[in-house]
Amino acid sequence: MVLPPAAAELAPADQARALYRLSDPALSELGLEELLDELLVRVRDALSVDTVAILLYDPDAHELVARAAKGIEEEVEQGVRIPVGRGFAGRIAAERSAIFIADVNHADILNPILRQKGIRSLLGVPLIVQGELIGVLHVGSLTPRQFGPRDLAVLQVAAARAAPGIERTRLFSALEHEHRVAMVLQRSLLPKRLAQGTGISAAARYMPAGNEVGGDWYDVFPLGRGRFGIVIGDVVGHGLRAAALMGQLRTALHAYAIQDHPPAETLELVDRYVQAMPESAMATAAYAILDPETGQLRLASAGHLPPLIVGGESPRVLEMSPAPPLGAFPYGSWPEHEFQLMAGETIVLYTDGLIERRGLPLTESIRMLLDIVACATSAEEVCRLVVDHLIPPDQLTDDAAIVAMNYGQVSADLQLRLPADPGVLAEVRVALRRWLRSQDLAEPEMREIVVAVNEACANAIEHVYPPGPAEFRLTATRSQHELGFTVQGSGSWRGEPGTADRGRGLAIIQAAMDEVTVDRGPTGTLVTMRRRLSR
């Protein structure tokens, strides 16, 4: 039976009071699930019914979808969908009017769960917001019940009060869903862990703005021969698209960088990639390559904020000539700058979200950041200081990223303990060259020593004795007139001088060093080498 709307005054006062609270502000804080759940409980109590259910309208499918229920939870669990126009709920939706079914057994009921549950009588009303159908709310009784005008009035009050909240929450959930997807995307597109090397350590943070993700990214990757690339970038825009674009640019830059293109050329290639995109896009970015052997830093910036060098005697802002962002003009090109990093210093790259403050000129904001991190002794400390002192307690207005790379001190003695894997030899050579450089050695002398020590390490790696620990140790020390090196491996050298392969290694060591001893002990082989200094 289709019912005419009942007058709201018919709803008994005490029942109505509970229902009026359905629009109380506290409920607007709830998520959709909690809001629907609260609504169902209040309706069930107000009307003393056995079942309550809410179906929401899916305009794409022109169907009602069971979203929340009490007493007939199966309806939701099974994801019941009712075409608009068919069955009990479908007709309420199509006709946008209340329907009362006194005896379910003699009615056109589409959803078998209602019958299986033993529901005898049903009363349902449409949920309407500003003339648009958003769903159906219905109640049921397990005993035959004559729902009267008062019951209908109560249900209509409930529907009228709750519908706007449901719609608002649903829209918000959709937005929130996109926000969550963008957030997950952003997270998954940023590097999981940053590359580290002997004497090089990096740290980074990404902080989303409270309500939106942006297109900030950072990266740190090895470039062969001990060098490291460090990147910061900021795609213009927000949300999913910016996050997706950020992922593309991070990948493109990394892909060009590992082909050994210098920073300025790498930015140029990424710019051409951005220009070739079907939709217009723009991003600022800075890319630097650090050679740990010398501390040389090569840097190019496409309209990005100037990097800082901190942790040394003169914390400074790396001033560069202004340059356009990527994707801004056709055939853009960027100058390359060279800086010198001293041992112990840290290079800091960041995005504008970190420092932009209303009413504060950018140069002052940069100065403020410099002051905060000036004395940091590690990349991690830089990030910690920034998070502690720069992130406002409420929330950021723009997303922010920071990445820092520390160029470690050279200790008086070199001590390395590394896995017995041929892949670490390149790292050993870089660390050794850096140490030798700190000893002020001439280039030819340095090269001979590196070749010899590398051979000793290669031997230790090749002759690892399982099940001992698969690692080896290298030390380098200096006395007044000579350098001393030891390589301790867990295996025993089988190669004797004269055999084609390893013998050649030993020949090299003997030719490059003034004194070589090989001690084959029960736990492994210790090679001690000495080289007298020419000056």
Add this chain to the structure above:
Amino acid sequence: MNLADVHTEIQGSALVARLTGEVDLSNARVIGRALVAAVSNQTETVVLDLSQLQYLDSAGIQLIYQLQTQLRARRQQLRLVVPPDSPAADALRLAGIADQLEVPLFWSDVQ
């Protein structure tokens, strides 16, 4: 970003293979395989250019010996380009084989 790369170019009956980067125990075998794969039946001479190489160790020297053996079996020749002040020259000199390597050495850049 390989530790080393092989760049090959065919010049008439010669295959010019230029190595860049660093060759050590970790990649010598792979580089050797890449070189052999680049050699065709039409190749009469392989010119191995080590002038751009920034590091060579005994595993790399071993690779040169093995390449020479394989080429000889196919009646092909190996030539090395090793500038005297290059890192490759250092390694060959320290290994004491710069003089006895049965491969003609061009102590200069390839023309």
